[in-house]
Amino acid sequence: MSRLDSFLRRLIAQRDGIDWAAAAVAGVPGDVVDIGLGYGRTWDHLRARLPGRRIWAIDRRVDCHPDCRPPEADLLLGEAGPMLDRLAATGARMALAHYDLGFGDEAADVAEAAALSPRVAAVMTPGGIVVSAQPLTGLSPLPGPAGIPPGRYLFYRA
Numbered sequence: 001m002s003r004l005d006s007f008l009r010r011l012i013a014q015r016d017g018i019d020w021a022a023a024a025v026a027g028v029p030g031d032v033v034d035i036g037l038g039y040g041r042t043w044d045h046l047r048a049r050l051p052g053r054r055i056w057a058i059d060r061r062v063d064c065h066p067d068c069r070p071p072e073a074d075l076l077l078g079e080a081g082p083m084l085d086r087l088a089a090t091g092a093r094m095a096l097a098h099y100d101l102g103f104g105d106e107a108a109d110v111a112e113a114a115a116l117s118p119r120v121a122a123v124m125t126p127g128g129i130v131v132s133a134q135p136l137t138g139l140s141p142l143p144g145p146a147g148i149p150p151g152r153y154l155f156y157r158a
């Protein structure tokens, strides 16, 4: 498979996974967090799929399209660990979290995801779903939507 095909399949899995999780948490109260705002693509998609929910965003910097800049009150700017702690301290709990940290150094990305997993779990409401680009620990794995090959994108129940 070419790198272009691989990239496209990952983005399709990301989009389809978010769509599936957004429908699955319809009856679960809570906010949403995009962990890794980046260019704001997934934040914008979450906003489109989950109108009426507060959508927090975490990143160490803002590098998104101006149309995709979250309101200041929902933007947690800094390292993911402390920002997850800050989110937990607000008392808000998440019905859906999307974890999208990582830059392609697989070992480092997997290690960071494992280290951050307890802090991700701490912001979730029971029954909430985490959609993740990286493997997380301490959450219950879900099969996710049909059509996404196992391992391409990851799904967990809090």
Ligand SMILES: C[S@@+](CC[C@H](N)C(=O)[O-])C[C@H]1O[C@@H](n2cnc3c(N)ncnc32)[C@H](O)[C@@H]1O
Pocket: 035, 036, 037, 038, 039, 040, 041, 042, 043, 058, 059, 060, 061, 063, 078, 079, 080, 081, 100, 101, 102, 103
């Ligand atoms: C793959 S990009 C996110 C892409 C984004 N979801 C989108 O759709 O445009 C990863 C982002 O995570 C951020 N990041 C990576 N590690 C981080 C960390 N430890 N704390 C805070 N932000 C981090 C990077 O600055 C980068 O913007």
